[in-house]
Amino acid sequence: MKLDPSFIWTAFWQLLSAIPITLLITVVSVVVGFVIGIVxxxxxxxxxxxxxxxxxxxxTFIRGTPMLTHLLLIYFGLPLIVDALAVKMGWSFRSSSIPMIGFAYISFSITSGAYMAEVIRSGLLAVNRGQLEAAYSIGMTTTQGLRRIVFPQALAASLPNLSNSVIGMLHGSTLAFTVSVVDINAKAQIVASTNWKFFEAYLAAAAIFWGLTFLIERLTAVIEKRIHVYHRGGVA
Known part of the structure; x- marks a missing residue:
């Protein structure tokens, strides 16, 4: 077996079409997970x-069990719940109407929510409680104090861990292929199946994931820099 560098390049271009699906799964999971995490x-x-x-x-349960297990539990368990409710409530909607990518959205959002919750909680606890007390002293409510004073500082403290969570979800999105969602890894398998050059195809997939991860890291660095300038009272 000889390495075929030309096929790595060929596979790379074919895999680009799967990037939007991978990014969509990642973004939806992170955004919904962030909301769940705050609550x-x-x-x-x-x-x-x-x-x-x-x-x-x-x-405890989500962090103590594998991400793939969450996906399979949702994939096999959600239809049972949806169909049972549909029969009981007289709905015409059935689980067969749920798109495959929908199971990935739900599962990964639930997974992301648990990890985000710990990241956000640690960030909030890192902010001195006197900050909130100072907000009360000038007439702010708890909601106003959290939104205007505590959350911005907690976000700054949590940014590195939030970045790691985003990268983790990007890499974890590869599990979506188990429910027939064609992400980057699944596309690599499809591309390689025509000539069995799986090594080359997965090298191309690895290069794409590395590039996306690098972009997330650079974006995080830019945001951190702007936050630090703001905290120093400078102009971004």
Missing amino acids: VALIRIYKVPVLHPIAVAYV
Whole structure:
């Protein structure tokens, strides 16, 4: 078996068409997961009755089980729930109407939410509680204090970990092929199946993932720089 450098280039160009799907899965999962993470983090910090133990159990279970397991549980379990509710409520909607990528969105968002919750919680706890007390002293409500004072500082403290979470979701999106979603890795397998040059195809896929990861890291560095300038009172 000889390496075929020309096919790496050929595969690279063919794999570019799968980048939008991979990015879409990543962006949706990160955005929805971030929202879930904020809610769960606040529930845990303020120990909201009833919801607090549920939030703890959610984070513990998701972080303690593989991402692929979450996807398979959603893929096989969600249709049972949807169809049972449809029969009970008289809906015409059935689980067969859910697109395959929908299972990836739901599963990865749930997974992302648990990890984001811990990142956000650590960021919020890193902000001195006196900041919120100072907000109260000038007449702000808790919501205003969190939004205007605490969250911006927590975001700055959490940015490196948030960046790692985004990269983790980008790489984790490759699991979507198990539910027939054609992402970059799945496309590589399809491209290589015509001539069995899997090594070359996956080298091309690795190059694309490295490039996307590098862009995320550079974007994070730019954001960090602007945040630090802002905190120093400079002009970005």
